[in-house]
Amino acid sequence: MLELRAIKKSFGRIEVLHGVDLTLRGGEIHALLGENGAGKSTLMKILCGILKPSEGTIRIDGEPREFADYDEAIGAGIGIVFQEFSLIPHMNAVENMFLAREKRGRLGLLDRRAMRARAAEVIARLGVDVPLDVPVNRLSVAQQQFVEIGKALSLDARILVLDEPTATLTPTETEHLFAVMRELRRQGVAIVFISHHLEDIFEICDRITVLRDGAFVGECAVSEIDNDRLVEMMVGRRIEASFPPKPARAPNAAVMIAAEAIRLRRGGPVSRFELRSGEILGFAGLVGSGRTETVLAMLGAHPAAECRLRIEGREARLRGPDEALERGIGLLPESRKEQGLITSFSILQNISLNNYGKYRRNHWFIDRRRELAATQGAMEQVRVKAQGPHARVDTLSGGNQQKVVIARWLNHQMKVLIFDEPTRGIDVGAKAEIYALMRDFAAEGRAIIMISSELPEVVGMSDRVCVFRSGGIVATVEGEDVNAERIMTFATTGRVDHVA
Numbered sequence: 001m002l003e004l005r006a007i008k009k010s011f012g013r014i015e016v017l018h019g020v021d022l023t024l025r026g027g028e029i030h031a032l033l034g035e036n037g038a039g040k041s042t043l044m045k046i047l048c049g050i051l052k053p054s055e056g057t058i059r060i061d062g063e064p065r066e067f068a069d070y071d072e073a074i075g076a077g078i079g080i081v082f083q084e085f086s087l088i089p090h091m092n093a094v095e096n097m098f099l100a101r102e103k104r105g106r107l108g109l110l111d112r113r114a115m116r117a118r119a120a121e122v123i124a125r126l127g128v129d130v131p132l133d134v135p136v137n138r139l140s141v142a143q144q145q146f147v148e149i150g151k152a153l154s155l156d157a158r159i160l161v162l163d164e165p166t167a168t169l170t171p172t173e174t175e176h177l178f179a180v181m182r183e184l185r186r187q188g189v190a191i192v193f194i195s196h197h198l199e200d201i202f203e204i205c206d207r208i209t210v211l212r213d214g215a216f217v218g219e220c221a222v223s224e225i226d227n228d229r230l231v232e233m234m235v236g237r238r239i240e241a242s243f244p245p246k247p248a249r250a251p252n253a254a255v256m257i258a259a260e261a262i263r264l265r266r267g268g269p270v271s272r273f274e275l276r277s278g279e280i281l282g283f284a285g286l287v288g289s290g291r292t293e294t295v296l297a298m299l300g301a302h303p304a305a306e307c308r309l310r311i312e313g314r315e316a317r318l319r320g321p322d323e324a325l326e327r328g329i330g331l332l333p334e335s336r337k338e339q340g341l342i343t344s345f346s347i348l349q350n351i352s353l354n355n356y357g358k359y360r361r362n363h364w365f366i367d368r369r370r371e372l373a374a375t376q377g378a379m380e381q382v383r384v385k386a387q388g389p390h391a392r393v394d395t396l397s398g399g400n401q402q403k404v405v406i407a408r409w410l411n412h413q414m415k416v417l418i419f420d421e422p423t424r425g426i427d428v429g430a431k432a433e434i435y436a437l438m439r440d441f442a443a444e445g446r447a448i449i450m451i452s453s454e455l456p457e458v459v460g461m462s463d464r465v466c467v468f469r470s471g472g473i474v475a476t477v478e479g480e481d482v483n484a485e486r487i488m489t490f491a492t493t494g495r496v497d498h499v500a
């Protein structure tokens, strides 16, 4: 159905795709794999007419095609769900889905009813619950993701590209999406699926194409390969066990934050927890169980019914992330693009943001050499792949943008870091390094709260775990009890068993 042959792409003088092939058959789900910055999104943007290839050919049903823009690609039956959301925040789901191709009635009037019905039908086909009439910025990240997918599906695409669609979804939502993908496959749609979750690949995909550093590494059937071989193809080396060892628990570690009572406006259990020096405290629970809300309430960024807090023993009331920052508490938010980075700034500027105190020579001067050296060091730590510290963040791949946010926080003089889904979109190789850095951070007597929907990550990294259900903490587990079964039991049945 589709053939990409010897595709090359340069930005300025730098070639990022060096002659890549991709062959898609009707009715298959084809995984496109590779590390952060390997060139997956770039290749897909070429397919969709958003970027022009420097060289190479695109054939659809054997016919050579060139797309002047995305609209032409849509006309040829290609739909894409971008890695970075492209929704207009203040518009609702229906308006977003029909943006620039509004349905019109006989008199040329907008046929709102028809659009709404069509949108509802598409969302229903996904088997999810998404309110259609509220601005999308009031939807959860997962719901926004489904609006994106719905938008592509409503185009009746024959070739559908999903660039990391499951990164933000819960297991149940992912299952819904997979069911939809299987149905589309049955209908003969060809799907390109990009994901850093290798379990997903083995569950849903038929064939695999692997890229490494912009080069084509190989293509094979999923049934012909196992996990280790696949990782080796992607990374070019073997990856050792990813979680650093947990230190023995220090019995008298100082309490850095004591949440004595946090109650969300929407009701639910009252959350209580203590964060001690040197530890990584996991926040587990299903998406929507109140983990992010509770953290935001604690920082004063989300209204709470009650918020009694002590920071280093003293009663405290925070009025937002900026004030938290002054107290040495940093938040790495869930939706990086909106809250974490200024994408038109360079890597260096982003890493230095709010961090100039560190490089200040005196009242007037910033020590630029030190700033540069520190940035380079930070970039190496998390393996940011970029042209250099002065590269604009919006020229980085999705995963590399995220590494920049992580590098920035790890280099702040923070006492406490709160990571919301820290490794979302990060490739297998870099994950291990980020975990090690988090452990080092804690080992210096600081502390981390880690919200994560990835159970292996919660279990592998946390010294203790607070389990959330319907709006608050229902259990805190430690030691032997930090295991998947235990955590899932509390997350789903919510038996109250408080051992803070």
Ligand SMILES: Nc1ncnc2c1ncn2[C@@H]1O[C@H](COP(=O)(O)OP(=O)(O)OP(=O)(O)O)[C@@H](O)[C@H]1O
Pocket (backbone or CB within 6 Å): 011, 016, 034, 035, 036, 037, 038, 039, 040, 041, 042, 043, 083, 385, 386, 387, 394, 395, 396, 397, 398, 399, 400, 425
């Ligand atoms: N507009 C641009 N200008 C310069 N370089 C760019 C631009 N867009 C992408 N690149 C570079 O092209 C390379 C491939 O990026 P791409 O986004 O395709 O990676 P990816 O495989 O999708 O990675 P990820 O898993 O992190 O999403 C990266 O090194 C990136 O920095």
Ligand SMILES: [Mg+2]
Pocket (backbone or CB within 6 Å): 040, 041, 042, 083, 163, 397, 398, 399
């Ligand atoms: Mg990408």
